[in-house]
Amino acid sequence: VVIGGGYIGLEMGSVWGRLGAKVTVVEFLDRITPGMDGELSRHLQRALTAQGMEFRLGTKVTGVKKAKSGVELTVEPAKGGDAETLKANVVLVSIGRKPYTDGLGLAEVGVTMDDRGFIPVDEDYQTNVAGIFAIGDILPDRPMLAHKAEEEGVVVAEKIAGHVGTVNYDAIPGVCYTWPEVATVGQSEDDLKAAGTPYNKGRFAFAANSRARASGDTEGGFVKLLADKETDRLLGAHIIGPDAGTMIAELVLALEMGASSEDIALTCHAHPTLNEAVKEAALAVTGKTLNS
Incomplete structure (x- = not known):
């Protein structure tokens, strides 16, 4: 069972499916891949369904517990309704990510973080502490993508060297x-x-x-x-x-x-x-x- 019908959950679920596992995706919303063009999302769901993947959309997980053989999940309609139990050998929780900023000593040097652990930066990607820059998945309200982070890193290097640079966030590709x-x-x-x-x-x-x-x-x-x-x-x-x-x-x-x-x-x-x-x-x- 995959909890979350976003990119990562579907990528991992589709791999398991092609290896022969029976995969069920539980998604709180009434569609998979939120934010993706709706027509693509519908076609992707049809294609994965044809490959044997099952989707439980508009469904929330209210409980997960270990069983004698595997895991038992309690699910119910997101808008309310009767609960039921799903059984699985393995459960993948794929409902979002958080920045990896804990334990880096940022507070000790005075770098400001928000309540979720993201680091606000200015237009030059500089934090509130002069000379300390931040890029990638630790920036708020930006896509968490490796190629996006690479572009930000290049821009920071250019700016430190006295040149100019910018990232056009409207032209960042996403791939599932x-x-x-x-x-x-x-x-x-x-x-x-x-x-x-x-x-x-x-x-x-x-x-x-x-x-x-x-x-x-x-x-x-x-x-x-x-x-x-x-x-x-x-x-x-x-x-x-x-x-x-x-x-x-x-x-x-x-x-x-x-x-x-x-x-x-x-x-x-x-x-x-x-x-x-x-x-x-x-x-x-x-x-x-x-x-x-």
């Missing part, structure tokens, strides 16, 4: 290493709808991509691009399918450089490659796909 793989960058369709931002959408399925068909990786995957309705500037990119984590880099660059969907559509992509799906999705933004 399940199978199928999921990768996203920028705003989701849900974000744009909530903000009332007019947008155009281009979607292209891997089922129509030559490389994916040749390798048999066509089931349910697609590339989705979201562009501003007035300017055509790329606002978000979302991929579910083979090698999505590698494919997203092109779209991170496009987002960083302020590219339009037309810029991507007019860029020659080698054939046969998975990345052709990116070009086709860009063409689809204005209804001009070649191979859909």
